[in-house]
Amino acid sequence: MNPLGPLFEPKSVALVGASHSETRLGGVVLKNLLRFKGKVYPINPKYDELMGIKAYREVSDIPEPVDLALILRPAPEVPDILREFRGRARFVIVMSSGFAEVGETALQEEVRRIGKESGFRTVGPNCMGLYNPHKALDTFFLPQERIRRPKRGNVAIVSQSGAILSCLLGAVRDANAGVSKAIGYGNAVDVAEADLYEYLAYDKKTDVVISYIESVDDGRKFIARAKELTDKKPLLILKAGKGSSGQAAAFSHTGRLAGRYEVFHSIVSQFGIREAADFDELMDATKALSYQRPSKGNKVCIITNGGGSGVLAADECMRQGLDVVGISGETKARLQHLFPHFFVVNNPVDLTAQVQDEDYVTVLRELADDYDGFLLISLPNVFGITEKLGELLTAAKKNLNKPVTANIAQSGITGKITSMLERALIPVYPSPERAVRGLKALLTGNAPAPCKRGVQNLPLTPPW
Amino acid sequence: MNPLGPLFEPKSVALVGASHSETRLGGVVLKNLLRFKGKVYPINPKYDELMGIKAYREVSDIPEPVDLALILRPAPEVPDILREFRGRARFVIVMSSGFAEVGETALQEEVRRIGKESGFRTVGPNCMGLYNPHKALDTFFLPQERIRRPKRGNVAIVSQSGAILSCLLGAVRDANAGVSKAIGYGNAVDVAEADLYEYLAYDKKTDVVISYIESVDDGRKFIARAKELTDKKPLLILKAGKGSSGQAAAFSHTGRLAGRYEVFHSIVSQFGIREAADFDELMDATKALSYQRPSKGNKVCIITNGGGSGVLAADECMRQGLDVVGISGETKARLQHLFPHFFVVNNPVDLTAQVQDEDYVTVLRELADDYDGFLLISLPNVFGITEKLGELLTAAKKNLNKPVTANIAQSGITGKITSMLERALIPVYPSPERAVRGLKALLTGNAPAPCKRGVQNLPLTPPW
Numbered sequence: 001m002n003p004l005g006p007l008f009e010p011k012s013v014a015l016v017g018a019s020h021s022e023t024r025l026g027g028v029v030l031k032n033l034l035r036f037k038g039k040v041y042p043i044n045p046k047y048d049e050l051m052g053i054k055a056y057r058e059v060s061d062i063p064e065p066v067d068l069a070l071i072l073r074p075a076p077e078v079p080d081i082l083r084e085f086r087g088r089a090r091f092v093i094v095m096s097s098g099f100a101e102v103g104e105t106a107l108q109e110e111v112r113r114i115g116k117e118s119g120f121r122t123v124g125p126n127c128m129g130l131y132n133p134h135k136a137l138d139t140f141f142l143p144q145e146r147i148r149r150p151k152r153g154n155v156a157i158v159s160q161s162g163a164i165l166s167c168l169l170g171a172v173r174d175a176n177a178g179v180s181k182a183i184g185y186g187n188a189v190d191v192a193e194a195d196l197y198e199y200l201a202y203d204k205k206t207d208v209v210i211s212y213i214e215s216v217d218d219g220r221k222f223i224a225r226a227k228e229l230t231d232k233k234p235l236l237i238l239k240a241g242k243g244s245s246g247q248a249a250a251f252s253h254t255g256r257l258a259g260r261y262e263v264f265h266s267i268v269s270q271f272g273i274r275e276a277a278d279f280d281e282l283m284d285a286t287k288a289l290s291y292q293r294p295s296k297g298n299k300v301c302i303i304t305n306g307g308g309s310g311v312l313a314a315d316e317c318m319r320q321g322l323d324v325v326g327i328s329g330e331t332k333a334r335l336q337h338l339f340p341h342f343f344v345v346n347n348p349v350d351l352t353a354q355v356q357d358e359d360y361v362t363v364l365r366e367l368a369d370d371y372d373g374f375l376l377i378s379l380p381n382v383f384g385i386t387e388k389l390g391e392l393l394t395a396a397k398k399n400l401n402k403p404v405t406a407n408i409a410q411s412g413i414t415g416k417i418t419s420m421l422e423r424a425l426i427p428v429y430p431s432p433e434r435a436v437r438g439l440k441a442l443l444t445g446n447a448p449a450p451c452k453r454g455v456q457n458l459p460l461t462p463p464w
Numbered sequence: 465m466n467p468l469g470p471l472f473e474p475k476s477v478a479l480v481g482a483s484h485s486e487t488r489l490g491g492v493v494l495k496n497l498l499r500f501k502g503k504v505y506p507i508n509p510k511y512d513e514l515m516g517i518k519a520y521r522e523v524s525d526i527p528e529p530v531d532l533a534l535i536l537r538p539a540p541e542v543p544d545i546l547r548e549f550r551g552r553a554r555f556v557i558v559m560s561s562g563f564a565e566v567g568e569t570a571l572q573e574e575v576r577r578i579g580k581e582s583g584f585r586t587v588g589p590n591c592m593g594l595y596n597p598h599k600a601l602d603t604f605f606l607p608q609e610r611i612r613r614p615k616r617g618n619v620a621i622v623s624q625s626g627a628i629l630s631c632l633l634g635a636v637r638d639a640n641a642g643v644s645k646a647i648g649y650g651n652a653v654d655v656a657e658a659d660l661y662e663y664l665a666y667d668k669k670t671d672v673v674i675s676y677i678e679s680v681d682d683g684r685k686f687i688a689r690a691k692e693l694t695d696k697k698p699l700l701i702l703k704a705g706k707g708s709s710g711q712a713a714a715f716s717h718t719g720r721l722a723g724r725y726e727v728f729h730s731i732v733s734q735f736g737i738r739e740a741a742d743f744d745e746l747m748d749a750t751k752a753l754s755y756q757r758p759s760k761g762n763k764v765c766i767i768t769n770g771g772g773s774g775v776l777a778a779d780e781c782m783r784q785g786l787d788v789v790g791i792s793g794e795t796k797a798r799l800q801h802l803f804p805h806f807f808v809v810n811n812p813v814d815l816t817a818q819v820q821d822e823d824y825v826t827v828l829r830e831l832a833d834d835y836d837g838f839l840l841i842s843l844p845n846v847f848g849i850t851e852k853l854g855e856l857l858t859a860a861k862k863n864l865n866k867p868v869t870a871n872i873a874q875s876g877i878t879g880k881i882t883s884m885l886e887r888a889l890i891p892v893y894p895s896p897e898r899a900v901r902g903l904k905a906l907l908t909g910n911a912p913a914p915c916k917r918g919v920q921n922l923p924l925t926p927p928w
Contacts, residue, residue: 240775
């Protein structure tokens with residue numbers, strides 16, 4: 001078993017700071033733990049029972065060593081609690097805040113030292129803990145009614161910030177995707193992003209890893225593990241603290257790569273590790289990589305029934321380094337023969353307002369071998385597009401073993417078509433450009449994926 | 465009255481190609497016209513009555529000259545129909561397609577010539593027509609059940625493409641904004657973007673104009689009118705056909721600026737005319753400018769209860785040229801005195817997970833004079849944030865006569881808080897970065913607003 005195995009799949013969990021009340025963080029966590037199938041040991045010096053299960057007065061009262069201990073008590077109490085877990089826990093998550101992020105660096109160093117001396121691995125302090133829906137394990141101090149958890153899925157979330165972790169949980173739900181593991185590691189005195197990458201590289205439930213980073217302590221280890229993970233499955237990094245304002249805002253670990261963003265960025269891109277420019281770009285890529293496996297190539301075919309949307313998509317393809325290469329002469333003649341003369345058989349293929357549902361399938365069938373990926377744009381505000389489009393594309397997708405993303409414009413039937421396409425694992429985006437970014441995440445080309453968006457392919461100085 | 469007045473506010477409308485059936489485009493348009501308060505003259509050689517109103521066999525049967533005639537008949541019939549409107553219409557919209565966009569340039573030239581000779585102004589051909597909710601006028605051939613129209617509001621939409629026009633209608637609805645006028649002008653043989661800018665500059669119902677452009681015929685006129693409009697109210701341009709793929713995809717008018725995007729871009733930015741990089745950026749800016757008036761300055765204060773979200777916002781501020789300047793010493797001391805010691809009284813102000821609703825208002829009150837704009841970030845997954853936040857910020861907004869945008873992270877109460885804030889005209893965005901882009905649209909700084917996003921403020925060559 002991977003060294004971090006018992007952290008994500010413990011058989012027993014102790015909670016120091018358990019409470020009987022759901023209005024307290026220790027009560028929220030305990031309530032979330034009640035769903036866990038393994039053993040749960042709530043610890044509270046005043047109670048023998050909490051929320052209907054046996055409680056323990058002291059750590060030493062627990063009848064067995066636990067795989068995972070959670071600490072949710074004020075920072076000054078944490079060192080003593082940690083010492084009690086010596087020989088009694090394999091992993092300890094210190095969720096409490098009040099350490100280096102508020103200047104209490106000595107206290108944080110003590111936490112680090114006690115963990116090292118005591119033989120358990122420490123997560124945190126100042127962190128959100130973890131969520132493993134495959135084991136019904138949820139240590140977050142966020143009430144379920146405030147943050148509904150994503151379903152089980154293949155996206156792993158690794159976040160230094162608890163706030164961003166909670167935003168990512170919501171965004172994964174919105175993307176109609178699911179989570180394999182989610183962890184907020186906070187101040188990272190011991191377990192940090194690199195250890196988590198190593199674990200997730202071999203985690204069979206995880207197909208894509210998203211990682212929010214403010215600072216990195218051990219740059220060499222970070223790069224080695226990020227590269228190792230990237231070789232096995234996509235890792236998408238969102239690095240915060242890019243400019244002086246952001247850096248000042250980010251809590252600054254002292255570490256080798258914690259300085260200038262430009263250095264971080266250039267090293268990361270040199271190793272072919274993907275970086276997202278912002279939260280939305282991160283989630284657009286995550287959605288695509290959660291639905292489909294990436295593949296090589298960069299030749300893209302755009303199929304649309306709205307000319308303007310096709311143009312916007314083609315523009316974004318250019319920015320993303322995707323090649324909207326024309327349709328070859330013979331295939332073009334064949335398609336023109338199949339379609340009315342006013343359909344534009346170029347790339348983008350414009351099926352116009354006279355489109356019928358079946359036309360999308362015809363193009364996909366005829367061009368399947370000629371392109372590496374497909375972008376479907378549908379404006380279902382014309383009579384020829386019906387809910388049947390969802391069924392037809394679901395069937396077509398099965399024969400098309402290539403990346404495909406979609407933009408379905410707003411209309412009365414958009415929701416239904418979107419649901420069907422997403423059940424068929426075609427990710428749907430609200431704009432042509434975002435659908436292109438999703439497709440880009442799936443097409444690795446021959447070069448590393450770009451980590452910046454926007455204008456880099458345009459001349460930077462206007463040709464004045 | 466402005467020369468284009470009767471186009472947008474006609475007293476009478478004729479429709480050539482009216483149909484009794486809602487499954488035909490001529491029936492969809494007629495149905496939409498039934499809500500119009502002025503006179504409607506449906507024309508169809510086979511009927512004396514259509515959808516319950518009197519119909520006319522021929523154009524010459526209409527008892528009076530009309531302000532606006534709509535033509536929805538096959539392209540080859542259009543010239544003869546146009547000739548019949550000589551002296552019988554002030555404006556004619558040729559909605560039919562089948563002209564230059566499919567190579568029928570001679571037919572299109574004929575349309576242009578007949579219009580000029582006949583003394584009416586021509587819109588189109590190959591266009592969507594117009595929508596003026598303030599007059600219940602809707603000439604779109606899109607069924608209401610497929611595209612629900614936005615409510616009345618202050619956003620004018622000017623789109624060369626009908627497809628993008630329909631997407632923009634949906635996006636304006638999504639933004640909880642409303643439309644003053646919307647028009648798709650298509651192949652633009654006569655009335656083009658520049659004429660529309662001139663009209664909208666003086667339209668009292670319009671506070672912000674969004675314009676989707678594929679090509680421009682008369683560059684000099686375009687720039688003059690765009691500048692004139694920009695001097696009166698914000699104009700946001702989305703130029704499609706930026707790269708070779710996009711240009712090939714865009715139907716190409718022959719015109720002075722229809723060529724290289726770089727030339728278009730550099731001229732436009734030289735004149736301080738705003739450009740959006742993509743559909744989403746266009747709508748983020750539109751939402752902000754629909755809710756609030758832009759003002760000078762670029763000093764921004766970020767108020768958050770999630771550290772990570774504050775860092776992402778600060779990063780985006782840097783990219784957008786907004787200054788996240790620190791809090792001055794005296795004010796800082798005052799705020800620190802008002803708050804618990806673990807609140808981070810910097811910029812961003814981090815109210816942490818221990819936040820209470822009132823804390824946002826305290827910061828706004830204390831810092832109101834020191835900044836040009838405010839970004840509110842709230843993660844309502846902690847106990848201290850309740851629905852009351854909406855009320856408190858609604859009240860605070862009234863005393864704060866400065867741009868303010870918000871990012872409310874997903875939670876069980878996000879919808880309610882968002883509704884309240886947007887009723888108070890604080891635009892809410894789904895990510896910190898997009899909220900920054902909204903704020904940027906409201907802060908004109910001392911330089912023209914940027915038209916590109918992303919990395920332009922970062923060094924382009926890594927400091928290797």
